[in-house]
Amino acid sequence: MTVPPDLAPEITVVAEPASTTVAIRGQVTIYSLSAVQTQLANLPEGPDVSLDLTQVTRLDTAGAWLVTTLREKITARGAGFEVRGLAPEAQSFLDSVEKAMPHPEAASAERKTLADLVAGIGAAVVGGVSLLLSLLGYFGMFLARLARAFRHPREFRLTALVHHCEEVGLKAVPIVALMAFLIGVVLAFQGASQLRQFGAEVFVVDLIAVSILRELGILLTSIIVAGRTASAFTAAIGSMKMREEIDAMRTLGLDPGMTLFVPRILALLLMLPILGLIADIAGLFGGALMAWVELGISPAMFRTRLVEGTDVSHFLAGVIKAPVFALIIGVIGCRSGMQVQSNAESLGQMTSKAVVMAIFSVIVADAAFSIFFAQIGF
Known part of the structure; x- marks a missing residue:
């Protein structure tokens, strides 16, 4: 930018062993900012700096920013910096600009002591217990509203359940x-x-049957449902929370638990066992097809070996898990939706947390079922 001659400031630098005096005469504005920066770039690094602004006729925001950054640069290398000659109004303006300058937050010190480590572990444990109690509270709310729906069938939302x-x-x-x-x-x-x-x-039939019927069929189905359904529940309820629709429902005398939670969780309870059964059939069909192609095991032989070598307990072990997984996914999705704050960032965070929490909880529950069934010999 070319500075008009009448706006170009005059800068005098007097270097002494103890200090350097910089006198500026004229206007220090955005039009002369580049020229002033160029002349002040080569100041001696050793002594203190005294900036004389007695003859400055105009100082705008850009000029005040220049003075502030020059002060930070000089003080950062351990030298002193002094501004002289400013009128009270200009000094107040300079102070306001200096306060408005962004300052990086100091990095927090890392936890190094044993007490800090124990405190962090304790806080994590308390947070986990609080989360578990919150989930139990929402589970209790679902059971209470479901019992209320049996007592007062008119309050039950059948259309929402079908949807x-x-x-x-x-x-x-x-x-x-x-x-x-x-x-x-x-x-x-x-x-x-x-x-x-x-x-x-021939034992590949047993491998496929036990793996699909007992573990993988219902587990992978639950993981897929957790990914698509827990996120959907959180997003839908969270969006209503953001738009204050849930508060409006309470104002109209509608219970969010009965209207929002019961149809969603009950739909999961009804549909997840059916999806698990579909997964079992599709998995066995895929295994039979590959066994026929790879090993020459005919479908009739596969069916015979499946009936003779697979106990019905393997199928029941998978079916028993389905309602528990459905409750876990539904409660986590609904609870996460109610935790959304009034901003889009919170909605995204809670949706991601709901998916991760639901999948993790399903896997943990499946491991607990496996240990329990092994202990009782089921």
Whole structure:
């Protein structure tokens, strides 16, 4: 930017061993900012600096920013800095600009002591217990509202239940069936590769049946449902929370627990066992197809071996888990939606947390079921 001659300031630098005096005459504005910066860039680094602004006729925000940054630069290297000659009004303006300058926050010191470590662990434990109690509270709210719906059937939202059954169950059938089919294919292929070494190819049927019926069918189905349904519940309820629709519902005398929670969680309770059954059938079909292609085990032989070598307890072990997983996913999704604050960032954070928490909780619950069934011999 070319500075008009009448706006170009005059800068005099007097360097002495003890200090350097910089006198500016004229206007220090945005028009002359570049020229002043260029002339002040080569100030001696050793002594203190005294900035004489007695003959400055005009100082705008850009000029005040220049003075402030020059002060920070000089003081950062350990030298003194002094501003002289400013009128009271200009000094007040300079102080306001200096206060408005952004200052980086000091980095917090790392926890190094044992007490800090113990305090962090204690805070994490308290947070986990609080979260568990909150989830139990929402689970109790669901049971209370469900019991109330049995006593007062007119308050139950049948249309909402049918809608959520479609969203949770019917629309999830393609992805669940495809996933289970591919898992069956992979299990049969990998099992055939290993069992062929021992001449025990026929036992691949048992491997597929036990893995799909007992564990993988319902577990992977629950993980998929947790990813798509927990996030959907959190996003829907959280959006209503952001728009204050839930407060409006309370004002109208509508119970959010009865209106929002019961249809969603009950739809999961009804549809997840059905999705698990579909996953079991698709997984067995994929395994049978791969066993036929890879090992030459005909569908009739596969069916015979499946009936003779697989106990019904494996199927029941998977079915028993489905309602528990459904409750976990539904309660976490609804609870996370109610924790959303009045901003979009909070909605995104809680949606992500709901998915992670639901998947993690389902896996932990499945591990607990496996240990429990092993202990009782089921």
